[in-house]
Amino acid sequence: MTKAQQENPSVHLVVGGDPFLNGQRVKELCAQACAAHPDSEYIEMDAADCDAYAFQEAVGPSLLSQTAVVFLDDLQVADEALTQALVDFCREPAETESSIVIARHDGGNRGRRLLDQMERVGAVIERMPDLKKFDDKIDFVYGQFKAHQRRIQPRAAQRLVDVLGERTPELAAMCSQLCFDFDQDPMTLEIVNRYLTDNPAVSGFAVADRALAGRPAQAVVALRSALEQGNEPVSLIGVLALKLRTLGKEAAIESGSITTAEAKAAYWQLREAKRQLHGWTSSGLAACIEALAQADEVSKTSSGDARYALERAVELIAAKGRTLA
DSSP: OOHHHHOEEEEEEEEOSOHHHHHHHHHHHHHHHHHHOTTSEEEEEETTSOOHHHHHHHHSOOSSOSOEEEEEEOGGGOOHHHHHHHHHHHHSOOOTTOOEEEEEEOOSSTTHHHHHHHHHTTEEEEEOOOOOSHHHHHHHHHHHHHHTTOOBOHHHHHHHHHHHTTOHHHHHHHHHHHHHHOOOSSBOHHHHHHHTTTSHHHHHHHHHHHHHTTOHHHHHHHHHHHHHTTOOHHHHHHHHHHHHHHHHHHHHHHHTSSOHHHHTOOHHHHHHHHHHOTTOOHHHHHHHHHHHHHHHHHHHHTSSOHHHHHHHHHHHHHTTTOOOO
16 A cells, blocks of 8 residues: 555644643644634543444534544543544545544553554654653743744743743743743843843742842842732742752762763753852752752741741752851
């Protein structure tokens, strides 16, 4: 059989990966199919409550239209009868007047057999990236700006990933909003930091940057500003702790205790930590981590003044862990 005979473009499966990317790709495919077949009926179904008969009815001719664009969600829970109906539909020769089926699978082990069957009978399988690696997230940011015919500076992209890398929908929305609100090309770190100043994670990075630069007064001012904006101490503590952990990893690399690969940190984070590490000692780093842990405990148990404890921790970080007067 030729490749053209093997592949049936009438059936497109979007599999796994980052849930946001998966959902966005499904929306794109459905929109494209509806635009290409404007006379077709659009039908949404869920494999959890859809049987084989309902599926066959959807893809067959109706009073409204000869063809349909069918979105079938949660493919991983399809039962045996629905699975067979899908396989049978995919085996049919692709024609101009064929219905289009776009299905979504979560990428887990459940329903894996159905994916194998569909691939064998010619369904188009598109496996989405999971965006778990830092570099993949950076590439995602570059791609979002490219889609808007814009560019972004590497450090600005890194800051966006630092702040929103675990929340892909918010990361995508922020890229889009930055492109809409600012004309700079490439987008700069200064603009990203200024634009996200109300975000607790960004505020935490501003505090940490000043503290690690040895500027206690500026760090405390940034901390108080962040707290006045309504940011919770625990959020700021998390960012400060992340910075200190990276410092610790770089120190361990330089001492030969671990390798760069074992540090599991982005190269640019380690490079920045290497620059900031000058003047630090193991005991100083330990003292700062302990101070942050105490501030974290106070903020979670209400056993004292969390703001005061955090302010003292920031001052200690700015002093590289040396005892404060």
